[in-house]
Amino acid sequence: xxxxxxxxxxxxxxxxxxxxxxxxxxxxxxxxxxxxxxxxxxxxxxxxxxxxxxxxxxxxxxxxxxxxxxxxxxxxxxxxxxxxxxxxxxxxxxxxxxxxxxxxxxxxxxxxxxxxxxxxxxxxxxxxxxxxxxxxxxxxxxxxxxxxxxxxxxxxxxxxxxxxxxxxxxxxxxxxxxxxxxxxxxxxxxxxxxxxxxxxxxxxxxxxxxxxx
Numbered sequence: 001x002x003x004x005x006x007x008x009x010x011x012x013x014x015x016x017x018x019x020x021x022x023x024x025x026x027x028x029x030x031x032x033x034x035x036x037x038x039x040x041x042x043x044x045x046x047x048x049x050x051x052x053x054x055x056x057x058x059x060x061x062x063x064x065x066x067x068x069x070x071x072x073x074x075x076x077x078x079x080x081x082x083x084x085x086x087x088x089x090x091x092x093x094x095x096x097x098x099x100x101x102x103x104x105x106x107x108x109x110x111x112x113x114x115x116x117x118x119x120x121x122x123x124x125x126x127x128x129x130x131x132x133x134x135x136x137x138x139x140x141x142x143x144x145x146x147x148x149x150x151x152x153x154x155x156x157x158x159x160x161x162x163x164x165x166x167x168x169x170x171x172x173x174x175x176x177x178x179x180x181x182x183x184x185x186x187x188x189x190x191x192x193x194x195x196x197x198x199x200x201x202x203x204x205x206x207x208x209x210x211x212x213x
Contacts, residue, residue, distance in 0.1 A: 040203035084198025137197030165192035
């Protein structure tokens with residue numbers, strides 16, 4: 001391949017990618033703001049299934065954007081999701097992205113309660129900021145634990161991006177989130193992952209930055 005055809009600037013690559021996504025996705029019924037999220041999810045994974053399986057609560061995009069614009073705290077269930085949220089997008093908004101999974105207190109709590117570190121980290125996150133944005137892309141136990149806190153009135157998230165991946169409780173956890181009255185971005189089935197969960201936040205941050213420009 002001629003270098004002039006593949007050695008593109010990052011902005012050109014993204015613009016071309018989004019054009020391809022819009023072309024190949026064809027007609028859909030998603031509102032523009034929700035499509036911007038799904039488009040970014042497809043861009044991150046090269047998987048068009050997200051156009052069919054994604055579930056977005058009616059107020060989720062609006063409330064997520066308001067939270068980011070206000071400089072909220074985001075808690076992620078993995079370091080990968082934390083790193084996947086672009087600092088150059090959320091940094092100017094005053095957003096802090098935290099992952100507590102490696103903290104000594106989490107390790108001690110998980111051992112003491114005979115539970116997963118993911119669940120112990122989520123418990124600690126809820127105690128620290130019950131109105132944060134929560135981004136879960138790996139651990140169903142983290143999402144199920146968060147939902148338990150919400151039902152008990154201990155947490156009122158501004159947004160939950162719940163996209164745990166896997167074969168054990170992943171689909172079930174997402175279905176439970178979708179049945180809640182929380183502002184959520186989730187999906188049907190087993191698909192998910194830290195990268196796609198982070199991409200949803202990146203899409204929201206892009207829209208906030210564009211609105212502020």
